[in-house]
Amino acid sequence: MYQYDSYDQAMVDARVAEFRDQTRRRIEGTLSEDKFRPLRLQNGLYLQLHAYMLRVAVPYGTLSGAQMRMLGDIADKYDRGYGHFTTRQNIQYNWIKLEDAPDILADLATVEMHAIQTSGNCIRNISSDQYAGAAADEVVDPRPYAELLRQWSSFHPEFLALPRKFKIAVIASATDRAAMRLHDIGLRMVKNDAGEIGAEFYVGGGMGRTPMIAPLINAFVPVDQLITYSEACLRVYNRYGRRDNKYKARIKILVHELGLDEYRRQVEEEFAHLQTLAIEPPLAELERIKGFFADPAWETGLSDEIDLSNADFARWVAANTVAHKAPGYAIVNISLKPIDKNGKAGIPGDATADQIRIMADLGREFSLDELRVTHAQNIVLAHVKKADLFALWQRLVEADLATANLDQITDIIACPGLDYCSLANARSIPVAQKIAERFAAPAKADAIGELKLKISGCINACGHHHAGHIGILGVDRKGTENYQLLLGGCEGADTSLGTITGPGFDENGIVDAVEKATNVYLANKEGEERFLDTYRRIGMAPFKEAIYG
Amino acid sequence: MADVQFLFREGAAVAAPTVALADFGADSNATAVVIQPGEDARALLPHLDRLALVEVTFPAFTDGRGFSTARLLREAGYTGELRASGDIGVDMLSHLKRCGFDAVAPATPLDAAEAETALNVWPQVYQATVVDGRKPIWALRHGK
Amino acid sequence: MKIVTGNDLKTGEVTWWTGSEWSTNVNDAADVGADAATVIATEEAARRVVAAYAIDATSENGAVRPAHIKDRIRALGPTVRLDLSLDPSATPDQVL
Numbered sequence: 001m002y003q004y005d006s007y008d009q010a011m012v013d014a015r016v017a018e019f020r021d022q023t024r025r026r027i028e029g030t031l032s033e034d035k036f037r038p039l040r041l042q043n044g045l046y047l048q049l050h051a052y053m054l055r056v057a058v059p060y061g062t063l064s065g066a067q068m069r070m071l072g073d074i075a076d077k078y079d080r081g082y083g084h085f086t087t088r089q090n091i092q093y094n095w096i097k098l099e100d101a102p103d104i105l106a107d108l109a110t111v112e113m114h115a116i117q118t119s120g121n122c123i124r125n126i127s128s129d130q131y132a133g134a135a136a137d138e139v140v141d142p143r144p145y146a147e148l149l150r151q152w153s154s155f156h157p158e159f160l161a162l163p164r165k166f167k168i169a170v171i172a173s174a175t176d177r178a179a180m181r182l183h184d185i186g187l188r189m190v191k192n193d194a195g196e197i198g199a200e201f202y203v204g205g206g207m208g209r210t211p212m213i214a215p216l217i218n219a220f221v222p223v224d225q226l227i228t229y230s231e232a233c234l235r236v237y238n239r240y241g242r243r244d245n246k247y248k249a250r251i252k253i254l255v256h257e258l259g260l261d262e263y264r265r266q267v268e269e270e271f272a273h274l275q276t277l278a279i280e281p282p283l284a285e286l287e288r289i290k291g292f293f294a295d296p297a298w299e300t301g302l303s304d305e306i307d308l309s310n311a312d313f314a315r316w317v318a319a320n321t322v323a324h325k326a327p328g329y330a331i332v333n334i335s336l337k338p339i340d341k342n343g344k345a346g347i348p349g350d351a352t353a354d355q356i357r358i359m360a361d362l363g364r365e366f367s368l369d370e371l372r373v374t375h376a377q378n379i380v381l382a383h384v385k386k387a388d389l390f391a392l393w394q395r396l397v398e399a400d401l402a403t404a405n406l407d408q409i410t411d412i413i414a415c416p417g418l419d420y421c422s423l424a425n426a427r428s429i430p431v432a433q434k435i436a437e438r439f440a441a442p443a444k445a446d447a448i449g450e451l452k453l454k455i456s457g458c459i460n461a462c463g464h465h466h467a468g469h470i471g472i473l474g475v476d477r478k479g480t481e482n483y484q485l486l487l488g489g490c491e492g493a494d495t496s497l498g499t500i501t502g503p504g505f506d507e508n509g510i511v512d513a514v515e516k517a518t519n520v521y522l523a524n525k526e527g528e529e530r531f532l533d534t535y536r537r538i539g540m541a542p543f544k545e546a547i548y549g
Numbered sequence: 550m551a552d553v554q555f556l557f558r559e560g561a562a563v564a565a566p567t568v569a570l571a572d573f574g575a576d577s578n579a580t581a582v583v584i585q586p587g588e589d590a591r592a593l594l595p596h597l598d599r600l601a602l603v604e605v606t607f608p609a610f611t612d613g614r615g616f617s618t619a620r621l622l623r624e625a626g627y628t629g630e631l632r633a634s635g636d637i638g639v640d641m642l643s644h645l646k647r648c649g650f651d652a653v654a655p656a657t658p659l660d661a662a663e664a665e666t667a668l669n670v671w672p673q674v675y676q677a678t679v680v681d682g683r684k685p686i687w688a689l690r691h692g693k
Numbered sequence: 694m695k696i697v698t699g700n701d702l703k704t705g706e707v708t709w710w711t712g713s714e715w716s717t718n719v720n721d722a723a724d725v726g727a728d729a730a731t732v733i734a735t736e737e738a739a740r741r742v743v744a745a746y747a748i749d750a751t752s753e754n755g756a757v758r759p760a761h762i763k764d765r766i767r768a769l770g771p772t773v774r775l776d777l778s779l780d781p782s783a784t785p786d787q788v789l
Binding site for chain 2: 017030035162
Binding site: 050098099429 | 702
């Protein structure tokens with residue numbers, strides 16, 4: 001994985017010093033809250049319901065054992081012993097003191113981590129495929145391109161006061177595991193007929209109150225023009241994105257209002273101009289970065305046999321491991337949607353400091369010292385020898401990290417909701433827990449199979465409810481929490497947006513409604529159909545009838 | 550109009566009165582113009598030769614359109630004074646400079662010591678903005 | 694009653710205006726009547742509080758109950774982690 005050189009380290013250290021100075025000025029009174037707010041946000045520091053919240057970047061979701069361990073230590077030293085992994089592959093701490101924030105950033109910098117641009121109206125942390133470098137279906141490893149973009153976007157002086165936040169994802173396989181087309185810019189690395197690598201540019205996707213799937217604006221941007229093309233996309237947005245209404249300020253609205261062809265024309269014009277300026281890093285820089293992501297020396301002659309005589313282990317292997325590109329290896333998902341022996345569900349995405357450190361150790365021991373954070377709020381050990389799976393599983397069981405439910409109805413994405421978030425209208429976590437508990441019996445969840453359920457506590461859609469096979473949106477109805485149900489969303493290759501079923505429900509009502517929807521699926525399922533497939537085939541009507549009839 | 554507090558170019562700040570972009574016709578004698586965030590600075594490109602001052606306003610520091618305005622004027626070869634004015638805090642100074650501004654006139658004067666610290670935060674830069682004359686880190690890495 | 698709440702600037706803790714200072718206990722909140730704007734302006738300027746705002750609340754037997762669920766959650770803590778709240782014996786129902 002990528003390692004800082006003295007330049008990268010100096011930049012991150014400078015950022016810590018800058019924020020320390022800004023924080024001091026705020027506390028001493030020469031910097032007002034109005035002026036400080038965007039600065040702290042661009043260092044990941046929010047003011048939330050109960051305290052300050054710090055969002056730490058995990059660039060493209062990849063981190064080392066030492067970095068993961070530091071995340072656990074920070075949870076103990078500065079927070080209340082836990083952290084929350086987010087849908088953009090970051091981690092959040094909920095109980096931060098402003099006066100500690102510069103020290104936390106300094107601690108992070110010692111392991112080449114930071115919180116740069118994890119919030120604010122700027123280019124955010126670049127996300128990617130959590131299986132990068134391990135997936136059998138990728139054209140190339142997308143992370144070097146994400147790192148190239150990370151450096152370009154860090155402190156870019158022209159783009160630090162954009163109309164609104166700006167999220168970029170980079171993937172390199174046909175299967176989209178990063179919700180790429182629901183980003184402001186999505187890049188898919190592809191190979192053309194001549195065998196050259198380039199990027200498809202999708203621009204103008206997003207969730208929020210106006211969800212849109214990003215259209216393709218360029219089918220092949222050569223690999224030596226990625227930065228220049230991105231800069232053109234951003235400049236057009238910075239100049240012409242709406243600033244009169246924050247709900248219409250995302251680039252998706254600009255692309256929609258200008259029309260795809262006109263936006264593309266403006267980008268191409270700006271691109272032609274920027275190409276004359278030589279702002280693109282040389283290919284040697286990309287090669288330098290790629291060197292950090294070269295395949296490790298896979299052990300050869302490994303067996304693909306796994307002893308599945310332990311039934312719990314067998315179920316975990318079936319649910320939580322994925323095919324690896326190298327023989328004898330597997331990709332392991334550690335679910336952060338735990339359900340304990342008594343059927344009690346945990347908080348989606350949360351992990352204790354001890355669990356974080358245990359995962360760090362397991363990453364070091366079993367996965368070539370590399371971990372991933374997924375947009376589904378789980379952790380991945382990308383390179384585990386199949387022969388080690390049983391030993392790894394036993395260690396996960398001891399740490400309450402062995403729940404076998406990947407992509408099942410209990411593997412719920414949920415935003416922090418009204419329990420933590422100052423923007424939320426309703427709580428998300430208790431709803432997630434109640435649904436997970438309703439389907440806690442493994443046989444029940446297994447029968448339903450793949451079903452991606454996503455919950456947001458407000459229209460901002462941090463819980464990706466538009467993209468859930470089943471989505472739930474919490475709203476405020478005259479001071480009480482109310483939950484709307486959506487069906488048919490999907491963030492994968494065949495991206496689609498969910499449709500609201502009808503009137504909303506209270507907390508218990510929404511759990512019942514979800515169960516009714518799954519019953520309709522089970523009654524109508526044909527062959528190997530997933531919930532989403534059946535929904536797409538039979539449509540909304542039978543579901544509506546079961547839920548409201 | 551606020552005074553120029555920071556000048557990153559030789560000589561004195563241009564004293565000529567500015568006219569609005571809309572009044573800056575091809576046949577005007579004006580040598581100084583002021584651009585608001587929503588205006589297209591490329592309208593000035595045919596007239597760069599006779600311009601001594603372009604003032605780019607920042608009515609709100611959260612509106613970053615002026616950064617693009619500055620860069621594209623410099624990219625087109627403008628060499629006169631490029632002044633940022635308005636709601637400007639010390640933490641913007643380095644970014645303004647990197648986008649090609651060489652004069653800053655904050656609506657409220659800034660603390661000189663704080664400004665000095667803020668201007669010297671970054672040891673290096675990641676991007677080639679070209680217009681600031683700084684070599685980006687990738688160029689240093691590869692001896693460009 | 695009208696009460697004023699915000700977060701402590703340095704620690705971020707949720708605080709309530711008692712009439713003379715800030716308390717982390719909602720039950721200490723004082724009715725500020727029509728003075729909310731003055732309290733907020735003075736206290737924010739003194740950097741003792743950030744993001745202060747006034748809300749409606751009721752008071753019964755010394756217990757102050759904010760009108761909106763959001764502020765009741767702020768007063769207590771996350772309903773899903775009441776072990777971390779000011780009153781670990783509380784139940785989620787108390788905020789509903």
